Amino acid sequence: MKDIGYLAQDISILHRQYYKDTGKLFKEHKLNPTAACILLTIKDNSDINQNQVAKSLVIDKGLATREIKKMQELGYLTKTAGTGKSIILGLTDSGKKVIPVIQSIRSKWWEDRFAETGIQPDSPLVAGIQKVVDSIVDESLE
Numbered sequence: 297m298k299d300i301g302y303l304a305q306d307i308s309i310l311h312r313q314y315y316k317d318t319g320k321l322f323k324e325h326k327l328n329p330t331a332a333c334i335l336l337t338i339k340d341n342s343d344i345n346q347n348q349v350a351k352s353l354v355i356d357k358g359l360a361t362r363e364i365k366k367m368q369e370l371g372y373l374t375k376t377a378g379t380g381k382s383i384i385l386g387l388t389d390s391g392k393k394v395i396p397v398i399q400s401i402r403s404k405w406w407e408d409r410f411a412e413t414g415i416q417p418d419s420p421l422v423a424g425i426q427k428v429v430d431s432i433v434d435e436s437l438e
Contacts, residue, residue: 310409314329314405315328315329317405318332318401318402318405321401322398322401325394325397325398326366326370327367327370327394327398328363330353330355330359330363331363331366331367332398332401332402333353334349334353334360334363334364334367335367335372335373335387335391335394335395335398336395336398336399336402337349337352337353338373338385338386338387338391339387339391339392339395342386343378343384344384344385345378345382345383345384345385346360346361346364346383346385347360349364349385351433351436352433352436354432354433354436364385367391370390371388371390371391372387372388372390372391372394373385373386373387373388373391374386374387374388
């Protein structure tokens, strides 16, 4: 059995390959894989602010700021006043239109990998990874 310590390395390999394979597809919409994740996070969470996006994706606040600014300039995002000093992020009509494209790119990449390897989407592996990710995200949101 492979040392479980290699799991982080293996996940990094998947992450880099996903970015490499999907980068050109996202670029057609002036996005990158990180920006796509941010848009999906905003879609899935109404009344979310920039800090919450960064925490939920476990990305640097500076990266979130830069990507959100680019997507606002592209017309994908809006910022509106929230409670206190918070600024709520929302999708524009253009942002809403690009969501199905993003979801399709992401799903197809994983479906292709699963088909190549024989892993089923309902595999305990998938549930196990989701459980670990949920615990990390929950920690970062505290």
